[in-house]
């Protein structure tokens with residue numbers, strides 16, 4: 479029974495990996511994912527210059543998930559290019575993901591020029607969905623800007639590249655986004671990022687639990703699985719087959735991985751559950767998925783990918 483997969487014509491020994499932002503801030507955290515049962519890793523979204531991020535506390539774990547307003551803290555794209563180059567030397571033939579995000583189209587183009595001129599030979603994940611930079615809107619909800627960014631990006635970069643999208647909640651938005659995405663040679667789309675600007679309250683203290691933005695932050699974990707599955711399946715139904723899908727959101731068990739793949743995902747990313755459990759979570763999820771596949775008589779992900787039945 480194999481949980482291996484392919485994405486952008488690269489092979490991965492396992493279909494699971496970390497979600498950008500979780501356990502991927504520095505070389506030590508990336509080493510832990512690289513040495514785990516995960517098929518690969520993605521770096522924290524790198525910006526042109528390093529950022530301290532928002533004031534703490536900016537991450538809070540709840541029984542059902544998490545809330546965060548990190549504010550894009552990262553060591554800068556040059557740091558991640560250097561670190562990933564070292565992993566590429568250590569494990570030639572392994573494909574890594576590099577996440578990045580700019581604060582303007584020009585910055586996105588500069589980022590991709592840097593990446594093109596570097597030794598990086600993996601897959602780029604352009605983050606269009608950070609909900610936590612005060613004063614900055616969610617790019618992914620501005621369809622016109624997404625179209626302009628993708629046009630600029632693909633004029634600049636010809637390596638494998640995908641985009642991290644925010645959750646959408648309206649079928650017409652899926653239609654409109656799919657029309658835009660289908661215009662470009664995207665390797666994949668990654669749905670979903672956290673559900674932006676939720677609010678979690680400590681009833682004892684009658685207070686919010688994170689400091690930035692009066693306590694508003696991106697929601698992850700069990701809260702978001704139905705939305706994540708809907709976004710994966712909606713885009714699976716609408717995108718041209720060349721654009722694959724990475725499913726992210728609400729994965730706490732092998733069953734959740736199974737459901738994301740049934741909805742059409744080729745790979746899955748784990749965020750909140752990885753933050754709670756640590757990199758050994760990938761061993762547990764892999765075993766649980768294999769048990770489900772065995773019980774159903776499946777031997778590969780292709781046996782059930784995208785085969786979610788609709789009621790006639």
Ligand SMILES: O=C(O)c1[nH]c(=O)[nH]c(=O)c1Cl
Nearest residue numbers: 547548549550608610672696
């Ligand atoms: O606050 C963050 O750093 C952050 N937090 C998220 O939940 N998603 C993102 O894409 C980012 Cl960039």
